[in-house]
Amino acid sequence: MRILVVEDEPKAGNYLLSGLQELGYSVDLARNGVDGLHLAQEMNYDVVVLDVMMPGMDGWEVLRRLREHADTPVLFLTARDDIADRIKGLELGADDYLIKPFSFAELVARLRTLMRRGPPREEExxxxxxxxxxxxxxxxxxxxxxxxxxxxxxxxxxxxxxxxxxxxxxxxxxxxxxxxxxxxxxxxxxxxxxxxxxxxxxxxxxxxxxxxxxxxxxxxxxx
The missing domain is CATH 1.10.10.10 (Winged helix-like DNA-binding domain superfamily/Winged helix DNA-binding domain)
Known part of the structure; x- marks a missing residue:
């Protein structure tokens, strides 16, 4: 399974990258919204983990532009437990969300659920x-x-x-x-x-x- 992580906070991004790779996933890490959108449009991912609050192009804009061309499952990461933010993300096309700080085990469980909903696995x-x-x-x-x-x-x-x-x-x-x-x-x-x-x-x-x-x-x- 191929996962794209879009996270501008270095420590959090590295933590997700190493943790998911240790589980055997193929993971790409983008450290800003512009690079994340570029990778999401260029490559085929089973799921995208997308941070909301990023400088420059935030997660809202990345998701909006991504949904113009692709239906890749997206899990939003947000630091704000605000119902309005969650509704906004879902209306833009997010498939799920997690509030920071979160349990890595819960993140993995949610990703597995999203990947089962997503496109079929690549051909073997x-x-x-x-x-x-x-x-x-x-x-x-x-x-x-x-x-x-x-x-x-x-x-x-x-x-x-x-x-x-x-x-x-x-x-x-x-x-x-x-x-x-x-x-x-x-x-x-x-x-x-x-x-x-x-x-x-x-x-x-x-x-x-x-x-x-x-x-x-x-x-x-x-x-």
Whole structure:
């Protein structure tokens, strides 16, 4: 399950990130509303944990804009036990809320409930042309040949395979695979893509990874 946490308070954000990761969830942490909205619109999450009171773009505005395009379950975190705030959040499209301070066990229980209501889990087996990815076993084969990938190469391939036909920017890839802001002077994305191509593309006539000049990469079966 993939969770997005949007929390500007460093201690609280780090606490949620580490706690949820220890339970085996894939977690992204945004430390402000602008970054949180960007991630929520770019990636597919099973649930979003959204703090209300943030400088700049607050949780209300993040939720309002998110609901224009997506119905991802959202759990609001609020420091104010105000019925008007709770009603406002629910009217904007929040699915649940918790009042700070809260029990981590209760947070997890509520998240599990929301995720059961949300979209179906991602496919455990992904296939593009003759490439197969067993997500749970982290097993990759192409044309019946087993591919040995590093953790980052697998993460990169999984990102590509869940966005078939889409043009992914270098900044988006860097954010998702390396949890870093992309620096145009850094070629980490291009180097990783080159290494992945050596394994999954170069030995085969049908190419899957395609460069999009000035932007990034597209993943699809194209001769």
């Amino acid at each position: 087996l992904l296939q593009v042309a003759d490439l197969q990815i067993d997500v749970l076993k982290r097993k990759v084969t192409r044309g019946g040949t087993r591919m040995t990938l590093t953790n980052k190469e697998f993460a990169l391939l999984h990102l590509f395979a869940t966005h078939v036909g889409e043009v992914l920017s270098r900044s988006m890839i860097a954010s998702r695979v390396w949890d870093m802001n992309f620096d145009s002077d850094t070629n980490v994305v291009d180097v990783a893509v080159r290494r992945l191509r050596l394994k999954i593309d170069d030995p085969f006539e049908l190419k899957l990874v395609h460069s999009v000049r000035g932007i990034g990469y597209r993943f699809e079966a194209e001769s």
